[in-house]
Amino acid sequence: MTQNHVAGMETSAISVLKRAVELDRGGRVLESLVCYQEGIQLLMDVLKGVLRPLPATGNDESKRGHYREKIRGYMDRAEQIKVHVHQMKEDGKYHEQIRIEEDATGYSYPVLFKPYMSSLLTEVWVQDPYIRHTHQLYNFLRFCEMLLTPSCKVKRIHLLTSQDEASGSQQSGALAELKESLGAQKVTLDVRYSSTIHDREIRFDNGWIIKIGRGLDYFKRPTGRFSVGYCDYDLRQCHETSIDIFHTKHTKTL
Numbered sequence: 001m002t003q004n005h006v007a008g009m010e011t012s013a014i015s016v017l018k019r020a021v022e023l024d025r026g027g028r029v030l031e032s033l034v035c036y037q038e039g040i041q042l043l044m045d046v047l048k049g050v051l052r053p054l055p056a057t058g059n060d061e062s063k064r065g066h067y068r069e070k071i072r073g074y075m076d077r078a079e080q081i082k083v084h085v086h087q088m089k090e091d092g093k094y095h096e097q098i099r100i101e102e103d104a105t106g107y108s109y110p111v112l113f114k115p116y117m118s119s120l121l122t123e124v125w126v127q128d129p130y131i132r133h134t135h136q137l138y139n140f141l142r143f144c145e146m147l148l149t150p151s152c153k154v155k156r157i158h159l160l161t162s163q164d165e166a167s168g169s170q171q172s173g174a175l176a177e178l179k180e181s182l183g184a185q186k187v188t189l190d191v192r193y194s195s196t197i198h199d200r201e202i203r204f205d206n207g208w209i210i211k212i213g214r215g216l217d218y219f220k221r222p223t224g225r226f227s228v229g230y231c232d233y234d235l236r237q238c239h240e241t242s243i244d245i246f247h248t249k250h251t252k253t254l
Contacts, residue, residue, distance in 0.1 A: 005049065013042035017074060028098060029081050030115040030245075036078040043071050089207065094247040100218065102240040107218070108233035109146045116208040116245070117152050123205040125158045128215040129197045132164035137174045139216040142233070144178065148185055156188045163193040207248055213241040 020035030047067045088094040100107055124147060131140045140159070147154045164171040179189040200215035212218060220237040222230040229236035 009042055009049065010046045013039050013046060016042060020074075024077070024081070028096060029085060030096065033078055033081045033085070034115050036074055036081070040071055040074050040078065043067055043074070047071070089247045094245075096245040098243040098245070100238050100241050100243065103220075103237045105229070105237055106234055107238050108236075109143050111234065112243070113146060113210065116204060116206075116210065117147075117149070118206055119151060119153060120206040121152050121154055121204050123156045123158075124154060125160070125203040126216075127160045127197060127202070128200045129162040129194075130215055130217055131159060131161040132171050134170070135221075136217050137171065139219070141178055143216055144182060144189075148187070154187060156190065157182065158190045158192075160192050160194055160197060162195060162197060209246040209248065211244045211246075213243070214239055
């Protein structure tokens with residue numbers, strides 16, 4: 001492993017762990033835990049790079065001690081978060097709120113939802129009255145694609161939305177196509193319509209409940225088809241909204 005490679009990993013580790021501390025201080029503990037774990041692994045890789053089979057110098061020994069101390073500190077904090085989250089979940093008191101500011105970026109679906117996804121996740125309920133227009137249907141498609149990751153075993157997705165009276169055929173056609181496409185991935189999509197729903201929430205059968213003020217439709221329209229953020233939603237500007245995350249041992253169907 002070259003010294004340039006080690007330096008690059010060290011820079012990445014510093015960036016990820018800095019983000020972990022920011023999220024931790026902001027109360028976004030599960031997101032911070034993911035960053036702590038990623039940053040710790042990067043630091044461990046850096047430590048391996050420093051432990052190269054060359055004559056050790058005083059500077060090398062100092063670096064090794066520094067990395068080991070940092071790793072211990074971050075591991076201790078990550079373990080504290082795990083214990084805290086577990087206890088809050090056991091007590092049924094877990095609640096986390098994320099505030100997305102106007103024009104903020106960095107809130108793609110994977111960033112938002114992956115901290116709450118695991119191998120225990122097999123069924124998802126989505127209640128959102130606005131999965132009707134083309135861009136909203138694409139949002140739902142992107143959300144479904146995110147669930148098709150090796151770390152998850154999602155087998156069934158339920159959607160409760162309202163029917164588009166103006167262009168219902170486009171909505172039903174798009175959802176029928178998505179249902180067929182998901183079926184080829186051995187995932188069942190169940191679609192139901194309601195004329196009275198207003199609230200928006202997403203439930204995972206591993207106990208997590210995510211309520212987004214604007215539902216899945218919190219991204220702004222890109223400035224052009226060839227502008228930054230058109231494809232990568234981490235770079236897409238957002239509307240202001242709030243997200244509330246809860247955990248319950250008993251997930252109710254919608």
